[in-house]
Amino acid sequence: MDLHNPKSGVCLPISDLPRVVVIGAGFGGINFIKKIRNKPVQIILIDKNNFHQFQPLLYQVAIAGLEPDSIVTPIRKLFHGYNNFNFRMAEVIEIDHSNNKVITNIGWVQYDYLVIATGSVSNYYGLDNIEHSSVGLKDIRDSLDIRSWVLQNLEKAVITCDDIEKDALTNFVIVGGGPAGVELAGALAEFKKYLLHKDYPELAKDWMRIYLIEAADRLLNVMSPKSSNHALKVLQKLDVTILLNTAVKDYDGHTVLLADSETLKARSLIWTAGVKGYFPKGIPDNIVVRGSRLKVDEYNKVQGLDNVYAIGDVAAQVSEDLPRGHPLLAPVAIQQGDQLGENIMSLIKDGKYKKPFIYKDKGSMATIGKNSAVVEVGKKQLSGWLAWVMWSTVHLFSITGFKNRLIVGVNWMIRYINYEKANRLIIRPFEPDENVLEKQDNLKRKAMDNSALVAKSC
Ligand SMILES: Cc1cc2nc3c(=O)[nH]c(=O)nc-3n(C[C@H](O)[C@H](O)[C@H](O)COP(=O)(O)OP(=O)(O)OC[C@H]3O[C@@H](n4cnc5c(N)ncnc54)[C@H](O)[C@@H]3O)c2cc1C
Known part of the structure; x- marks a missing residue:
């Protein structure tokens, strides 16, 4: 096979076929490639991870219900046997659209057509302290961090004789009452109800408190008030403390500051209060719309850029009917990828x-x-057991790969019978302080990037 690597170019096979470069192996990127994998094009997929992840079940890994392997699939495995498919594990840093190039941390790649499918990241709305001291729920590493954090804090709570510290260690705060926050709170509450007394008999049940804090006046505000009320009642029954109309203003790893100046002592805070589109540098500002998403036309072509397309969470197909674009959901990314x-x-x-x-x-x-x-x-709404069966069936059949589906199905069946969560393991300890340093470094780097951009544009 002839390979091309002039100086800093990424080593890739030489081909006469039009080259389609895809950034991101999420729902959008993977479904796009499935449509073109046997067509006369050369496909280059770039992702910073070597796996595709099923984000809707991240919360189950976070609360020790599933092993991480069961909701991630190696990218290379998905496209075995397609000679026109090439994967390069790399992070795209910049898009040089005037020269049809993407710049990655392993070199540059030339494209004929570029598809940006980079998804979204947690949105902290400029609350830097919270970003430093909390964990989001956006990828499999976050799930593993949350799992370790919860279990580590319970272990620490058993060790300490200081009741104030014990209280803070066993207070778990989830910010954001959307689907991710509600699902996580429910799973954590069941952990408390069915496992806390077995695993930690030293801790009385009252020690573990789960707070779900939402700035709006109801949970699940993307759904109907009826569904919101159902979620509220079920979570209250599970002993979750729900604070509505309550914005979180600050968190330093010890104290949560609420908008009305009330405070709450907690050694862990999980942020599910919002996401924003994510894309590499090099995109003109006038294309970026609300929510940090790229304005695309009805064919998903990025406005004003030749041969550049965006799909999924990062794309905003804005119209009169949809002033904020489509919702940030897997089916949108999948259908846009297909189309x-x-x-x-x-x-x-x-x-x-x-x-x-x-x-x-x-x-x-x-x-x-x-x-x-x-x-x-x-207009149809359903809640309760039947809705739960529907939720389980839809999610089970959406997981990538037969083996993963089987593992998740068996896990769920076992848990349905005895509530056992087999994965209560601290394999990769989570050090919030190290995390703080790493996040501070990232913020510094971001600030430097921004000032470099400003300097460039001046
Ligand atoms: C906790 C959680 C629960 C959810 N639950 C549901 C649900 O129940 N139902 C539903 O419909 N939706 C749900 N969603 C939303 C859904 O997961 C997203 O809408 C969907 O993943 C968007 O797909 P995407 O292809 O746009 O991006 P993603 O699936 O996020 O994929 C983006 C890919 O881009 C890669 N990438 C990003 N930047 C770079 C870079 N610079 N260089 C290289 N690679 C890069 C990433 O590694 C990733 O693989 C949930 C999301 C979360 C976080």
């Missing part, structure tokens, strides 16, 4: 797109512990 695959192939073959993207809304759902969920499809 863009067809459109790019049609463009290469016939010089025109096949059809504009139209989102088929399949509804929304969230689970609140075992046996309870809320499901909304169109």
Whole structure:
């Protein structure tokens, strides 16, 4: 195989086929590639991880319900046998759209067509202290950090004779009452209800408190008030303390400061209060819309840039009906990936797109512990056990790979019978202080990048 690597270019096979470079192996990127993998194009997929992750079940890894391996799939395995497919594990740092190049930490890559599918990151709304001292729930590393953090704090609570510290160690604060926060709170509450007394008989049940804090006046505010009320009742029954109309202003690793100047002592805070689109440097500011997303047209082409497309969480298809674009959901990314695959192939073959993207809304759902969920499809709403069965079935069949589906299914069956969570292991201890330093470094780097950009534009 002929390989091309002039100086700093990434080593890649030489090909006469049009080169399609995809950044991001999430739902959007993977589904886009599935559409074009057997077509006459050279595909280069770049991702900073060598795996694709199933984000909807991250919370189950965080609360020791599933092993991480069961919700991630190696990217290379997904595309075995396709000669036109090339994966390079790298982080894209910049898009040089005037020269049709992406700059990565391992060199640059030239493209004929570029698809940005970089997803989103936690949004801390400029609350730097919270960003330093909390953990988000955005990828598998976050899940493992949360798992270790929860278990470590319980271990520390058993050791200390200082009741004030014991209280802070056993207070678990989740900020954000959207689906991720609700699901996490439900799972943590069940951990407390069914396992705390068995694993930590030294800790009376009252020691562990779970707080779910939401700035809006109801939980799940992307769903109907009926679903919100159901979630509220189920979580209250599970003994979760829910604070609505309450914004979190600050957190230093010890004290949570609320908007009304009330404080709460807690040694852990999990942030699920929002996400924003993420993309590498080099994109003109006028293309970036609210929520840090890239403005795309009905064919997912990034406004004003030649041969550059964006799909999934990072893309905003803004219209009169949808002033903020489509919701940041897996089905949007999947459907956009599929449609863009067809459109790019049609463009290469016939010089025109096949059809504009139209989102088929399949509804929304969230689970609140075992046996309870809320499901909304169109105007139909369902809650309780049947909704939970629907939630479980949809999620089980959406997981990538037969083996993963089987492992998750068996795990769920065992847990349905006896509530056992087999993975209560601190394999990779989480050091919040080290995390703080790492995050401070990242912030410093971000600040330097920003000032470099400002300097450049001056
Ligand atoms: C906790 C949680 C629960 C969720 N639950 C649901 C749910 O129940 N139902 C639902 O529909 N949606 C859910 N979502 C939302 C859903 O997961 C996202 O909408 C979906 O993943 C978006 O897909 P994407 O392809 O745009 O991005 P992602 O799936 O996030 O993929 C982005 C990819 O880009 C890579 N990447 C990013 N930057 C770079 C870079 N600079 N260089 C190289 N690679 C890069 C990342 O490593 C990643 O692989 C949930 C999300 C979270 C976080």
